[in-house]
Amino acid sequence: MDDITWGAAQYTCTLLGYSLQKGGAGVELLKTVKQLEAHMSLTRKLMRLGNSAEAVEAAKRAVHLSDSVLRLCLTVAHLNRAMYFACDNVLWAGKAGLLPNLDQEKWSLRSFRYYLFALILNLTRDAYEIRLLMEREARSSHGGSKATWNSSPPSPLENGALPYPQSSSSLPPAALSLLSQRLSRQFQLLVTVLRSNPPLLLDLLKNTCDVFIPLDRLGIYPSGQGFVGACGLASSVLSILTIVHPWLKLKP
Structure with missing residues (x-):
């Protein structure tokens, strides 16, 4: 759970940094938040040595x-x-x-x-x-x-009565x-x-939140620091829920 807790803290810092930047916070404060985020990221990597x-x-x-x-x-x-x-x-x-x-x-x-x-x-x-x-x-x-x-x-579509392709306006x-x-x-x-099926719903929500993080980092779908921070925080909270309530974890 430590890795997940640190992940929640890391993405909270990401979201906080984005909010402070949008709010026109000082350079020193932004620098401190970014350093804190980098420290938490490094700590998470250390905790994953056996994963x-x-x-x-x-x-x-x-x-x-x-x-x-x-x-x-x-x-x-x-x-x-x-x-x-x-x-x-x-x-x-x-x-x-x-x-x-x-x-x-x-x-x-x-x-x-x-x-x-x-x-x-x-x-x-x-x-x-x-x-x-x-x-x-x-x-x-x-x-x-x-x-x-x-x-x-059977509909006209299934019977092949309509030529393909057909737009919805011509049906x-x-x-x-x-x-x-x-x-x-x-x-x-x-x-x-x-x-x-709450376990399946939580797993779907968690994976959906998570997928935006690598999409942004790889430049496939840039979504911005604020959105990535929100998705990472939401995913971490959902992961904590499955640990606090083990029946919510999808099996196998």
């Missing part, structure tokens, strides 16, 4: 999962986390002066690439589990019949109405599934 081994062990356990999709997503995600932590360890050695000639920028980018790929796989796993639960919910709510999105009468009113009903049912199923 690579833990991620490898988690990957070994995931290999034995019966579901092939979960097995692939979780195993590769854990291996990428192991590489991410290993890069973080190298960065710590560089920042601590043990590797004075280390190209920290290169290793930082490498670290965030592994982190991003692990998060993409985690989000894929969340989407897969949501899909399975939505199908199960649709079957149970229709007395064992096919899923909701398969139980409606007949009946097709638009059917499409709207299907989207509404899908959304209702999604809400029902997430409301009845």
Whole structure:
């Protein structure tokens, strides 16, 4: 939990620095906040020295999962986390002066690439589990019949009566109405599934918050210091919740 607590403090400093900068705070105060953030980041890296081994062990356990999709997503995600932590360890050695000639920028980018790929796989796993639960919910709510999105009468789109591609403005009113009903049912199923599965909801929210951090650092989707700080803080709070209440942690 120490790493998560320090992470919350680090991103709080990031958010605070952004707010102070926008508010026109003095240079010395901004410098102090940035130094504090850098210190907390270095401390987090020190606390992660054993995390690579833990991620490898988690990957070994995931290999034995019966579901092939979960097995692939979780195993590769854990291996990428192991590489991410290993890069973080190298960065710590560089920042601590043990590797004075280390190209920290290169290793930082490498670290965030592994982190991003692990998060993409985690989000894929969340989407897969949501899909399975939505199908199960649709079957149970229709007395064992096919899923909701398969139980409606065939539309002109399914019968191929309309040429492809078609814009929504050119669809007949009946097709638009059917499409709207299907989207509404899908959304209702999604809400029902997430409301009845808090661990899955928290994991989805946490991974969604986390993914903006490497996207910003890699320059793929620059979102700014304030947004990154808010996402990092929200992710840390969600992680603390899963530690305080272990039943909220998504398994496996």
